[in-house]
Amino acid sequence: MAPGLALFLTFALVPAIAVVGMSFTDISGMPNVPWHWVGLDNYRRFFSAGAVAANLDVINRTLVFALSVTVILNALALLLAVLLSGRLRGAALYRSIVFMPVVLGVTIVGLIWSLVFNPTGGPAASLWSSFGSSSSFLGDPKLAFTLIIFVQIWAAIGTTMMIYHAGLMAVPADLYEAARVDGANAWHRLRHVTIPMVAPAITANMVISIVGSLQTYQIIYVLTGDRPTTSVLALKVFSIGFGTSEQGYAAAVSMIQFVLVAVIALVLLTYLRRRETQL
Template sequence: MNYFPFSRRTPLRLTFWFGIAVIGVFGLIPAIAVFVISFTNIRGLPGLPVDWVGFENYVRWFSPAKVGYNLNALRNTIVYSVTVTLISNVLGIAIAVLLNQKLRGRNAFRAIVFLPTVLGVTVIGLIWTLFFNPGGGPAATVWSWFGAKSAFFGDPHLALALVIFVQIWMGLGVNVVIYLAGLQAIPEDLYEAAAIDGATGWQRFRNVTVPLLAPSVTANVLLSIVGTLQSYQLAYVLTGPSNLATQLLSLALFSQAFGGNAASGLGNTQGYAATISVIQFVIVGIASSLVLIYLRRREAKL
């Protein structure tokens, strides 16, 4: 039996168990700790007593005093996640198909598309904050041509849409790279055979590209859903932690655990933040599992 790159089975087993140990120490144990902390009133300040409060934090999350704020954060999170996932994957496939053609300078265009992914969230936030500066940014100038003004990220009717736009711009490069890898794995013979049979460009895309690109679609959709359901950094940098129009569930968690949030009426309580984290974990787990089951069945049908 081939144990490449190991000559014997023992090093292979040691490597496997070492990987399991690393995952357990840095993944499983912290997750269990967060779950346990969610049943306490720990506040992260030295010297304060820590009491076991049971399901009090969970009851508090669903209480009438908090349900309005939490439902708003949950609604924004769902809109944010679904919109970013759909648009980024549709654009990702379209751009990947275009950049997979034999075009002059396509490597340069690929680099340009991937460039925003390399930039940090803070840099991206600064760029777009300056661009949408209501006091004299390029967007304000264009707005003024039509005799209109806007606060952009300060506008409750526009802020979430702008954050979604920036998120799509920032993460599109990863989608394109994955789709490009999937496209380049499709044999050219299949396209040639379809062309000989008289298939049009759209028919080749529908009957050859889409079925064979299904695994890439599954990977990208899952990455987008999990990433956006857990994302808060971009909304925090662009609009701050207290803007109810862009309040996401993960941002509420961050504000509760580390910064406090006047809009939510919450203090700096790590126990309650752990409760939000557990609820978020359940939501992400259910959403990703349902999407994975659906996409795997679609792959089998295609």
């Protein structure tokens, strides 16, 4: 236990405490540049009159992104898990294909979809042109955010599906047989047998999805960069932390993000745990 505790303190707790401390300073991260204790100034700056509208817009976009990804991702992943956990021929191969984006990495995924949505010769542009239309896709301020949500779901659905698949494998086949004998159709079996039995997997996947989505910035950065129409809170932290010399302010924004993630995750976990006993 001691080595594990030492690793936790070294790589998790100590850096977290350091970030909290940095958020109350004007540290720049530059060598030989003195820093000063500024108290709550970084937090006041985030919610100041000149910045609050833009920052609240980023938070709102972050919540829309996380909610959209979480709901759609889990619905599709559960459906795929049910379809590919039965007697379908080649189910293992299909599961491997669905899981493949997980092992590609963010950069490869971003490159693939940047090529697909290339407005000057990409497959999506060719398809669009066949209908007599055109689009700039990731360059379109209104469409880009929707496409990013789609790509994020595509990239993450493999892991989510496999967690549901593991849960489904633990459901006794006798329950389905009994339901069929009682005249339950496919929907009733899904609603009254499958979902209650995989409720712990649903809870785990929902919490993992919402936390991961609230912290996601990599795929957005690869696809569109830091644009006002696609920026989320995690990307704002990244841009400030690595694009400016305001490490203290970046730490403060990251703490605001941490509070947002922690509150949402705790509320969701509490709700889903209660729902498990009611299904």
